[in-house]
Amino acid sequence: xxxxxxxxxxxxxxxxxxxxxxxxxxxxxxxxxxxxxxxxxxxxxxxxxxxxxxxxxxxxxxxxxxxxxxxxxxxxxxxxxxxxxxxxxxxxxxxxxxxxxxxxxxxxxxxxxxxxxxxxxxxxxxxxxxxx
Amino acid sequence: xxxxxxxxxxxxxxxxxxxxxxxxxxxxxxxxxxxxxxxxxxxxxxxxxxxxxxxxxxxxxxxxxxxxxxxxxxxxxxxxxxxxxxxxxxxxxxxxxxxxxxxxxxxxxxxxxxxxxxxxxxxxxxxxxxxxxxxxxxxxxxxxxxxxxxxxxxxxxxxxxxxxxxxxxxxxxxxxxxxxxxxxxxxxxxxxxxxxxxxxxxxxxxxxxxxxxxxxxxxxxxxxxxxxxxxxxxx
Numbered sequence: 117x118x119x120x121x122x123x124x125x126x127x128x129x130x131x132x133x134x135x136x137x138x139x140x141x142x143x144x145x146x147x148x149x150x151x152x153x154x155x156x157x158x159x160x161x162x163x164x165x166x167x168x169x170x171x172x173x174x175x176x177x178x179x180x181x182x183x184x185x186x187x188x189x190x191x192x193x194x195x196x197x198x199x200x201x202x203x204x205x206x207x208x209x210x211x212x213x214x215x216x217x218x219x220x221x222x223x224x225x226x227x228x229x230x231x232x233x234x235x236x237x238x239x240x241x242x243x244x245x246x247x248x
Numbered sequence: 249x250x251x252x253x254x255x256x257x258x259x260x261x262x263x264x265x266x267x268x269x270x271x272x273x274x275x276x277x278x279x280x281x282x283x284x285x286x287x288x289x290x291x292x293x294x295x296x297x298x299x300x301x302x303x304x305x306x307x308x309x310x311x312x313x314x315x316x317x318x319x320x321x322x323x324x325x326x327x328x329x330x331x332x333x334x335x336x337x338x339x340x341x342x343x344x345x346x347x348x349x350x351x352x353x354x355x356x357x358x359x360x361x362x363x364x365x366x367x368x369x370x371x372x373x374x375x376x377x378x379x380x381x382x383x384x385x386x387x388x389x390x391x392x393x394x395x396x397x398x399x400x401x402x403x404x405x406x407x408x409x410x411x412x413x414x415x416x417x418x419x420x421x422x423x424x425x426x427x428x429x430x431x432x433x434x435x436x437x438x439x440x441x442x443x444x445x446x447x448x449x450x451x452x453x454x455x456x457x458x459x460x461x462x463x464x465x466x467x468x469x470x471x472x473x474x475x476x477x478x479x480x481x482x483x
Contacts, residue, residue, distance in 0.1 A: 124443055124473030127464035158422055163444040164283050165427050167464070 128163055132171035137180070140191060141202045147193045151181065154189075251313035255280045255399055255431035256301055260310035263296055271296050271455040273310065281427040283445055285463070285474070286435035288452035289482055294435040295332060297452070298401050301433070302329040315398055325354065328397035330388050332404045336376050342387060343372030346394075353395050361394035364424070368416060382413035389417050393424045400425075402434040406442065414441060421445060443474040451481055 122131050139145040151157070154172060158165040172189055175181045180201075183189045191197075217227045251257035256278040264270045271293040278284055286294050299305040300312060303319030314323045336345060342365070350356040365371070368386040370379075379387065389405055402421075406414045418441060425432060436442055443449075443463065451459040458481060459466065463474055470477050 122444065124475065125467055125471055127467050128444060129464060159419070161444075162418065162422060164447055165422070165425065166282060166447050167444075169427075 122161075122163070129167050129171040129174065132157075132161070132163075132168060133175055133180075136171075136175065136191075137201055137205065140180075140198055141205060145191060147191050147197050149191050150187075151189045151191065252316035254278055254313070255282070255315060256433070257313040258300075258311060261297075261300060261307050261312050262309040263300055263305055263307050265296070271300070271452075274455075274457055276450070276460075278431060278433065278448075280431055281429075282447040283421075283425065283432045283434065285439070285442060285446035285449040286433055286452065287437070287439060287449055287474075287478055288435075288458075289437055292452040293455040294437075294452055295403055296455075298329070298403050298433065298435060301399075302327055302401055304329070323399075326398040328392045328395045328400045330392040330400075330402045330405055332407065334384060336384060336387065338375075338377040340376050341372065342370055342374045342376070342379075345376065345387070345391070346372070349391055355396040357394055357396055360396075360424070361390060364390040364394055364420060367420065382409045385409050386413055386416060389420060393420060396426075398430060400430060400432040402432065404435055404437070406436060406438060418442065418445065439475040439478045446474070449474055451478070453482070 122128050136145070136151070140147075145151075151172070152160065154165055154168045158168045161168075172181065172183070176183060176189075180192060180197075181189050182192050214227060217230075222230070254277050256276055258274055258276040261274040261276070262270075262272050274297060286297065288294050296305065300307050301314055301319070303314065303324050312319065315326055317323055340348075346361060346365075350358065350361070368383075368390055370383060370387055370390070374383075376384070376387075385405065389402075392400060392402060405417055405421075409417070421432070421434070422445065434442065434445065446463045448460070448462045449466065450457055459477075461469075466472075466474060466477060470480075472480065
């Protein structure tokens with residue numbers, strides 16, 4: 117379910133949140149699913165349990181998960197949660213990409229044409245399904 | 249008192265030595281339930297600082313509080329210290345050593361010790377003299393982690409070990425660390441494999457604190473891994 121290689125130059129708790137969001141958007145996780153316990157996830161990812169705790173707490177604050185006392189942490193159910201998240205993540209990525217391209221001096225048509233040729237050439241690496 | 253909010257609290261902590269690795273004016277506030285990395289090259293004062301926290305060295309100046317008190321017999325009973333040196337008697341067997349240390353500590357957990365021993369591929373009847381360096385390091389960690397200590401101090405637990413022993417040791421630390429009632433300080437001069445263990449890190453240089461912050465804050469501020477930051481600081 118998760119990419120277990122972290123980029124150590126970025127805050128790790130943010131990467132944990134991102135991996136969970138991505139798994140949700142991809143469909144590897146669904147709303148209502150129970151997340152692994154903090155301890156299990158810490159051992160699996162080989163990171164500090166407090167880092168996982170912080171990631172879970174932040175996800176709770178932004179409303180991605182809810183913790184039920186004594187039962188664990190669950191991905192929140194709701195209308196269009198996944199859809200909204202996907203749209204957010206996609207538009208974030210695209211905006212960043214467009215800004216970068218423009219900073220290289222590409223014009224609008226240039227960007228569109230590069231994307232349309234590249235889109236068939238580039239393949240995503242297989243996601244590891246270590247957790248499921 | 250303010251210091252009871254912290255597992256370790258120090259102000260202006262100073263220990264002089266005729267030798268080199270003294271510490272000078274160390275201020276620390278280490279919260280309960282956290283894992284701290286004590287980083288620095290050899291001779292930067294890491295062991296001296298850990299020994300002051302363990303109550304094995306008396307500071308010359310400054311204040312230190314461990315679990316809310318100045319180090320004393322009570323705090324020593326709640327602190328597990330894994331020294332860098334090889335302290336195991338070579339003529340003993342693993343079983344003898346475990347019997348010996350289990351009698352010394354009231355918080356010794358036999359079931360945990362057996363489990364750890366198995367995980368580390370060690371058995372009671374092995375003689376210390378027959379163990380490799382990596383196996384002795386694993387045994388030292390078994391001894392430190394089989395106690396239910398409130399404060400665990402590990403001095404260079406990975407130094408000079410083969411990759412598989414290092415991996416095992418990191419796994420055990422993550423598996424056995426109980427954030428609800430434990431705090432851990434781990435010193436190392438090899439940061440790569442350990443950096444994802446740390447909540448916060450202290451960079452020591454010539455006995456003084458060079459950098460101190462949460463690991464994620466440092467990553468964000470410098471856009472570097474702790475390992476790369478370490479290389480940059482001590483290049």
